[in-house]
Amino acid sequence: MDICELILSDHHEQRRMFAMLDDVDPADTATLGVLWTRLAAMLEVHAQAEEIYFYPELLKLGERLRDASEVAETKDAIGDHNDIRDGILAARGAAAGSKEWWKGVNDAREANDEHMGEEEHEGLKDFRMHVDLQTRHDIAVRFAAYEAENVTGVPVVDKDPQDYVDENS
Template identity: 80%
Template structure:
């Protein structure tokens, strides 16, 4: 098990879940609600797991490499996570299937798409190049266990990117 592969697998599942929302009849609010509940929980738990297990290790890598790049990537990622959370919270304010709900879902999706692309080309690539497989395995195990124990979601709480980097460096 490798944390970079686990995160990539989660990204694939997130893309698949959003695509399923696209395929549901807009009047089928029961199905839309069920799929969104699962998608929102998955997004929340994935972001929290990254913040607990992946990004502190990426920051440590930056220190070892004497590079500021991982800190900047991390700040950007935390900001993206906040944007995803904000979309989730916006959708939660509205009835499933309403214009306001779709606006929140779209905001979460757009923020998530941006985040995944950046993370796949930056942080995950840095990790594959500079972190040994034993470390990537260790992080993946704790990450997977966290996600498995929080399948129903976690509290949606924005984090200050600068504070996060300072607290985890």
């Protein structure tokens, strides 16, 4: 198991679930609602797992390499997670299938798409290049256990990016 592969796999599943929403008859609000409930939980649990297990290690990598870009990347990622959370909360406050609901879902989707692209081309690349396989495995095991333990979701709470970096550096 490798944290880079695990995160990429989660990203694939997130993209697939957003596509599933596109394929549901707009009048089938019950199906839209249950699919979104699952996807929203997946998005937040994934973000929390990254914040607990991946990004602190990315910050340590930046320190080892004396590369400040990992701090900027981490702040950006936490900001992206907050944008995703904002979309989740907006959709949660609206009736499934409504215009407001779709706005929240699409806001979360756009923020998630941006976040995944940046993470895949920056943080995960840096990890593959500079972190040994045993460490990547160890992080992946803890990450997977966290996701399994919290499969039904965790509280959706924004974090201050600078405070996060300060607490994890």
